[in-house]
Amino acid sequence: MTTDKKEREGEMRVKKIENGVVIDHVNAGKAPAILKLLGIDSTFPGTVSIIMNIPSAKFGLKDIIKIEGKVMAEAEINKIALVSPHATVNIVKDYHVVKKHAVKLPEKLEGIIRCPNAICISNREGTPRLRVEQQSPLKVRCEYCERVFTEEQLA
Amino acid sequence: MWKGRDVITMREFTRKDMEEVLALSEKMEKISRGRGYDPILKGKILATLFFEPSTRTMFSFQTAMLRLGGTVIGTAEPKSTSAAKGETLWDMIKLVHECSDAIVMRHPNEGSARRAAESSDVPFINAGDGSNQHPTQALLDLYTIKQQKKKIDGLNVLLLGDLKYGRTVHSLAYALSQFEDVTITLHSPAQLRFPAWMYAELKESVKIREIPSMDLSQADVVYATRIQKERFADPTEYAQSAYVLDAEKIGTMKEDAIIMHPLPRVDEIATEVDADKRAKYFRQEANGIAVRMALLSLVMTGR
Ligand SMILES: Nc1ncnc2c1ncn2[C@@H]1O[C@H](COP(=O)(O)OP(=O)(O)O)[C@@H](O)[C@H]1O
Ligand SMILES: [Mg+2]
Ligand SMILES: [Zn+2]
Numbered sequence: 024m025t026t027d028k029k030e031r032e033g034e035m036r037v038k039k040i041e042n043g044v045v046i047d048h049v050n051a052g053k054a055p056a057i058l059k060l061l062g063i064d065s066t067f068p069g070t071v072s073i074i075m076n077i078p079s080a081k082f083g084l085k086d087i088i089k090i091e092g093k094v095m096a097e098a099e100i101n102k103i104a105l106v107s108p109h110a111t112v113n114i115v116k117d118y119h120v121v122k123k124h125a126v127k128l129p130e131k132l133e134g135i136i137r138c139p140n141a142i143c144i145s146n147r148e149g150t151p152r153l154r155v156e157q158q159s160p161l162k163v164r165c166e167y168c169e170r171v172f173t174e175e176q177l178a
Numbered sequence: 179m180w181k182g183r184d185v186i187t188m189r190e191f192t193r194k195d196m197e198e199v200l201a202l203s204e205k206m207e208k209i210s211r212g213r214g215y216d217p218i219l220k221g222k223i224l225a226t227l228f229f230e231p232s233t234r235t236m237f238s239f240q241t242a243m244l245r246l247g248g249t250v251i252g253t254a255e256p257k258s259t260s261a262a263k264g265e266t267l268w269d270m271i272k273l274v275h276e277c278s279d280a281i282v283m284r285h286p287n288e289g290s291a292r293r294a295a296e297s298s299d300v301p302f303i304n305a306g307d308g309s310n311q312h313p314t315q316a317l318l319d320l321y322t323i324k325q326q327k328k329k330i331d332g333l334n335v336l337l338l339g340d341l342k343y344g345r346t347v348h349s350l351a352y353a354l355s356q357f358e359d360v361t362i363t364l365h366s367p368a369q370l371r372f373p374a375w376m377y378a379e380l381k382e383s384v385k386i387r388e389i390p391s392m393d394l395s396q397a398d399v400v401y402a403t404r405i406q407k408e409r410f411a412d413p414t415e416y417a418q419s420a421y422v423l424d425a426e427k428i429g430t431m432k433e434d435a436i437i438m439h440p441l442p443r444v445d446e447i448a449t450e451v452d453a454d455k456r457a458k459y460f461r462q463e464a465n466g467i468a469v470r471m472a473l474l475s476l477v478m479t480g481r
Contacts, residue, residue: 142308144289147268167289168310169187171375 026080033077034087035100043069043091045113045120051076056106056178058088059101060136069093078099082109084091097124102135104128105161106178132163139176143168181480184302185473187311188352196320201466202472202481203321209245210468212441217247222478225278226252228305229269229285234303234441234463235314235460239259239282242470251277271297280478281422301477309343315440316349318469322462323399326436331358334396338365338421339403339446346440347403348376355384362386363397367419392421394431401438402446424448431456438462 024032032130034047049057054073058064063071069092080084084108100112102125114122128133129135138145145167160173180198200397208214224243229234241249256270256337274281275298283294284305291304291311298435304419306312323330335354337347341364351372362384372388394400402423422445428437439447439459451457475481477478 054208066464138289140288142287144267144285144293144307147287148268149293167292168308169189169289169375171379 027034028079030080033074036074037072037089039118040070040072040089040091040115041092041118042087043089043115043131044095045115046088046090047085047087047109047111047113048079048082048107049086050107051082051086051104053178054088057103059100060105060178063090063093067093092110098135100124101127101129102132105136105163106174108158128155130156136177138165138168138170139172140165140168140170143170179480180448180476181478182301182430183477184298184304185313186291186302186304186479188313188316188349191313191356191413192358193351193356197315199317199469199472199476200321200324202476203317203446203469206468206471206475207465210464210471211240211439212245215247219243219246219248219478220278222248223277224248224250225425226250227274227276227285228252228254228284228307229256229283229290232284232305234466235284238313238463239303239305239470239474240467242392242467242474245467246471246475248279248474250370262361262421262458265436266388267294274298275279275300280474295418301471303477306316306345309345311349312345312440314466314470315346315417316353317343317473318466319346319350319401319438321439321469322438322458323466325465326458327398327408327434329355330391331360333357333398333445334361334363335362335399335401336365336394337401337403338392340356340409341366341403342370343409344403345408347401348373350401351376351380351384351386355380355386360384364388364435365390365392368403369419370405374389383419391429392425394435398432399438400428402443403440404442404444404446422448423451425450425454426455430455 054075071112072089074087075165102117103110110126112124113120138151143165153163154166156162162171164171202404209216212432226236226239244251278300280301282305286308288308288310291307294303304311304313340348351362353376354362405420407416430452435456436458437456441463
């Protein structure tokens with residue numbers, strides 16, 4: 024089998040979704056971190072499918088996440104770039120992909136993620152504001168408590 | 179440039195900024211000791227908000243303001259009034275800046291200084307935000323080093339004690355990193371090591387290294403800090419981590435080295451050391467008034 028065929032087979036291991044999102048080209052192993060970043064857990068009303076370690080033509084191995092009933096605003100889409108800078112978010116309507124977004128990490132993360140420092144003032148009041156100082160390996164600084172966080176500390 | 183400036187973190191201080199503060203502090207020294215009077219802050223009001231108990235830093239700021247002819251307002255326990263009612267720091271500062279020309283605050287949350295400064299229209303000075311920064315302490319530390327060693331460039335500064343939660347050592351390390359050929363040497367109990375992210379950031383601009391045993395022999399400045407019992411879940415671990423600089427230990431130090439401490443000390447420095455000519459911690463503390471006079475003058479009048 025060609026990698027292309029393996030990839031398509033891998034991608035369709037779960038039932039098609041009617042409306043929602045398919046997050047494709049997720050770095051292998053990062054699907055759980057993305058669900059955590061998006062705050063998706065057992066309280067989420069829709070069905071969530073994760074396929075991990077699919078052979079990919081472009082990336083060797085990749086993960087895919089399919090979330091039924093999920094609507095995503097741009098800020099939320101770009102948050103994914105923290106752990107998977109090459110991910111694509113496909114918007115599915117009536118079983119078809121109607122729009123594709125390449126995720127893009129903004130320099131300033133205002134109100135997008137919380138500061139992992141529990142005693143940071145931004146966890147008490149106001150809007151958290153962090154700045155991406157380096158893309159790879161990821162280095163993000165909280166503009167309040169000044170601490171620098173790595174990818175592992177953020178997701 | 180200085181007028182209206184917030185003093186939040188040493189990460190934002192250039193060498194030139196520090197040298198300007200030190201130069202003006204020197205001019206303030208005489209008045210800081212009650213000799214002479216120069217009411218350059220007459221008619222100005224400083225608000226002091228200490229959400230954590232502090233005697234020395236608060237007194238030092240109050241005296242600095244009064245020596246320059248200014249007035250101080252403040253509540254000993256802001257926690258018991260406003261914050262207890264659930265008011266945000268943001269809203270509280272909106273009131274305080276209407277009542278003052280500058281604000282000094284100590285607060286347990288890291289980043290509280292930035293938050294308060296963003297809310298304030300008057301210059302804001304951080305007197306300690308959690309374990310993050312304590313910039314005015316770093317400036318008085320630098321002043322003392324310069325005063326005693328006649329220079330800062332080229333020195334080896336040994337930081338001892340709680341390097342994890344100790345905001346004074348964090349601020350001092352960033353301040354020293356702006357000088358030439360300085361070596362920052364770190365020694366602490368394993369649970370209280372210097373934060374990894376700060377270490378990584380500082381090593382881009384300064385020689386910084388950790389040593390496994392408390393070797394005082396290479397240091398030009400031995401900077402001791404307190405290890406708090408509360409940092410240890412297990413009291414036996416605290417007992418193993420505690421250290422004491424006594425006459426015997428300081429016997430291994432260079433003849434012309436100095437011993438500093440941000441005070442209060444508990445057991446880290448034996449009282450017998452006080453009589454040693456290298457002990458400079460009381461002088462260091464006294465220097466705080468002149469340095470804070472300089473800073474208050476700079477942020478409120480620009481000179
Ligand atoms: N209705 C759907 N339900 C679940 N997955 C879908 C659906 N439509 C497309 N996908 C998946 O979304 C991703 C993007 O689809 P598509 O745009 O067709 O392919 P590609 O991006 O590879 O050109 C693929 O992994 C595909 O399997
Ligand atoms: Mg594809
Ligand atoms: Zn923070």
